[in-house]
Amino acid sequence: MSALNPAADLSAHGHDDHGHHEISFVKKYIFSTDHKMIGIQFLLTTLIMLLVGGSLALGVRFQLAWPWRAMPVVSQVAELVGGPNFIAEGGQISPEFYTMLFTMHASVMIFLVIIPILAGAFGNFLIPLMIGADDMAFPALNMMSYWFMWPAIICFGLSFTVEGLNAAPAQGWTSYPVLSAIRDSAPGAGDAQTWWLLGLTLVGVSSMMGSVNYMTTIINMRAPGMTLFRMPLTIWSMFITAILQAFALPVLTAAGFMLLTERTLGFNFFVPGGLVVNDGDPTVGGGQPLLWQHLFWFYSHPAVYIMLLPAMGMVSDMLACKVRKPIFGYKPMVYSMAAIAGLGFIVWGHHMFTSGMNPALGMTFMISTMMIALPSAVKVFNWIGTIWGGKVVFDTVTLNCVAFVSMFIVGGLSGIFMAAVPVDIYFHDTYFIVAHFHYVLFGATLFGCFGAIHFWFPKMFGRLMSDRVGRLHFTLTFIGFNGTFFPMHLLGIAGFPRRYADPYIHPYMEHLMPMNQFITICAVIMGVAQFLLIGNFIVSIFTGKKAGRNPWNANGLEWTAPSPPGHGNFDILPVVYRGPYEYSSPLVDGRDFLMQTELLPPAGDAGNEPAVDS
C-alpha cells in the first residue's frame, strides 16, 4: 500500500474531505475545534507576538548602544500621535521606560511566543496527525486553550496602558517581590503589575488546558500499531512536556495568586515587616521574599525545558528525514528527554545561588544542575550521530536543524560555567546569563521552530514555502543572531550587569560601548530578516508550489493524509507497522523511505519488526 495517492490531493483551501457536513465560516476559521485550525491560529498569533517582542528588544538594544539618544522613527511617530508620556522629552528612553521594555520583551517572548508556538502551534497541529488520530481528545477544551490566550494578551496589553502609558510592569519577567509586591516600589508596580499577573495566570490556564489534552490524546488515541516506542520523538517530546507542564504550572499559578492577593487583598506571603520603600510607611508582616523565588523557579526552570523539549523532538524528526537516516539511538533520545524532565524538577535553585538561600542547598542544586547537562550532551551526540553517514542536502529545514544543534551546544556549554557555583557568583545577573539563555531559547528553540515551519507548512496549507527565501532568511538570522549574542558572553565576562539602563556611568564598563553598538546593529539585521519569514509565509499560502501528500518522502503518519488534511484528518485510516525512522531501509528498493503504514510482504517476517532497538 503506497500512501502516495496524488489523486486524493486537495487544493490549497482543502474542501472538507468528508463532505457530509458544512461548517460555517466562524466555526471553521475562528471558533474552530479542529486541532489543525487551532494550531494554525496559535502559529499566526505567536508570529505576530514575535514581532511585538522583537520591537521591544530593539528598544532595549537602542538604549544600550546609544544611551539617552532620541529613538529614530519611534520618536517621530510618538511626536505625530501626540507624544505618549512614557518617552521623555525628545523621544529618548527614560530609565523607567527601559525597565518596562526589557520586562515586557521577556514576558512577551516567553509567555506569548516560545511556550505557545511549541505546545500550542506545533503540539496542536502535529499530535493527532502524527499518532493517527482524527482530532484531540477534547476538541472544545482545545479551542478554549487558544481563546484563553487572547485575554492574556489583552491583560499584558492593558498592563502597558492602565496607568496612562507611563507605568508598564517593570520588575523583570521574574517579578521578584518585594519590588513587585509593593505598589510604591517602582512606577510599574501599581495596577500594571496586577494586570501582568492576571495575564500570566491566563497564559497558565491556557497551557494547562493544552497539556491535559495532549496527555490524554497521546495516551488514548494512538492509531492501531502505534506503540509507545514507535512514536516519533516529536510526540515523545510533546508528551514529556505536557507532563512537565501539568506538574510545574500549578506552582506558578499558586504563586501568582499569592502575589495577587498580597497586592490587592492585603494578604502577606512575601513581604517582611519593617521595610521602608520609597519613603512610604514601614511594611507590616512576616513574609519571606525568597519564597517567591523558590516557587517561581520551581515552575520556571522546568519551563525552560517546556520551551525546548518540543523543539528537540521536532528537530530529531526533521533531521532524520533530511539526512535520510534512522535517528541515532532512538531510545537514548527518549530516555534523555525523560531524564531532562525529571532532573528539571530538582535544579531550580541554580537561579538562586547568590540569593542568600542556605549554602548547603547551593551545593545540591549545583550537583543536580551539572547532571542535567549530561542528557543534553547525550542528545547532541545522537544528533551528530544521526547526520553521520547520512545524505545531506542543505535546504532551509536542514540548515535550521543544524543551526539548532550548533547553537544548543553553545548554550549547554555556557550553562556549565554558571552551574559551577563559585563561577556563578561572578556571572549571575550579568550578560553571560543573557547570552546563555538566548543561545538555548533563540538559538536552539527558535531555529528549530523556523525549520519546523518550513517542514510542516505543506501539511498546513498544501503548498511549499520558498526554499530560496528560506535560506536567505536563515543566513541573515544566523549571522545576525551570532553577532548579537556571542559577544554577550564577553560582556558577561567583563562584568556587564543585565537590566542596566546606562551601564556606562560605571568606569569599568565605559569601553564596552562600541561592542554594544555592534551588537545592536546585528540585532537590527536579525530583526529585519524576520520580515522575510513572514513574507515567505504569507505569500506561500497563496502562491507556493503545490505539495503532494508527502513532499519530503518522510515516514510519519501525517504524510499519509492529504495536504492539507480535511476534517477528521485521514481518508485512509492509518495502521502502524514500524517506527518512524526507517529511512534508507534495505527492505525496500529504489527509494529511501519506508512509511510507518506500509505493510511489506512477509519476507521472512523481518520487515515488520518495530525497528527501534538502540
Next chain:
Amino acid sequence: MVNKFWPLFFMFWPILAIVSFVIAPSMDWWFPGPAMSKFGEQIDNLFYLILVIVAVTFVGTHVALGYVLWRGVDNRDTKAWFSHGSHNLEVLWSIAPAGILMFISLYQLDVWMQFRVKSHFPEGTTPIAEVTARQFEWRIRYAAPGKKLMTTPQPDDLYTVNDLHVPFGRPVSIRLRTMDVQHSFFVPELRVKQDAVPGTVIPVWFDTMRPGEYDLTCAELCGWGHYKMRGRVVAEKESGFQQYLLTLQAEQNFDGVTRPEHSGAQIAEYGIEDSQ
C-alpha cells in the same frame, strides 16, 4: 567545492567564536582586570579550568558536526547508512561527560563553602561595616574607632553613603541588609556578589590584595534607578583605614562650631584588630 559551502559555513562560525575569545583579553573584552582578591583568584582559576574543558568540547563537537556534514554532502548516489545507533557509543558518551561533570562539581565545592558557609570563613574575618542597600544607594555604618560593630545601631556609629572603606590584605566581612527591595552587592574586581534580602542580614566576606578603589554596583533589579547604584570599595592600609574612621568621626561630631579633639595616640590605642 560549491556544495561544501554550508559545511564550511557551519565550521567557520566556531572559528570566529574561538578567535574572538582568543583576542578578547588583548581587546579589553575580558575581566575588569585580574582578580584583586585571593578568593577571586580561586574563582578565576575555576573559570579557566572550565573554559579549557568547554573549549575542548566545543571544538570537538563542532569538528564532528562539520565532518559529518562534509561527508554527508558527498553522499549522493548511495543510500544513507542504515543504522539505528550504537550501544557502545551511547555508553561511552554518557559515562565520559558524567565523569567530567562530576569532577567539576566536586572540585569546586570547597570554594563555595569558603564563600558562604560560616564555619569555613577564613580565620580572623572581621565584621567591618554594615551595608544597607536602598533605592538607589548603599548606606554604610561603621562602629566608632576601636569599638565592635553591634547588630543594632549605636549612638556613636559612623555613617557614609556609597563609600565603603576596608583595610586591605586581610579578610573582612560586612553585614549586608536592605531597607526596601532586593539588591545585590557586586564588586566585579573582587568577584564578590551577594543579594541583599529584605528581612535578612547576610554576612559577606571578601579580601583585597592591593590597596585601591573598586567599583561597587548593584546586580539585582531594584527599580528604575538600578543602574545608578554606583558606589566604591576603597581598600587601604590598616592605619589609613583607622585614620579614615577618625576623620569620619570628627566630621560627624562636628557641631559646626568646635571640633572634637583627636590625636594620633588614640589611633594606636584603638586597634581595630581586637574588635572581633
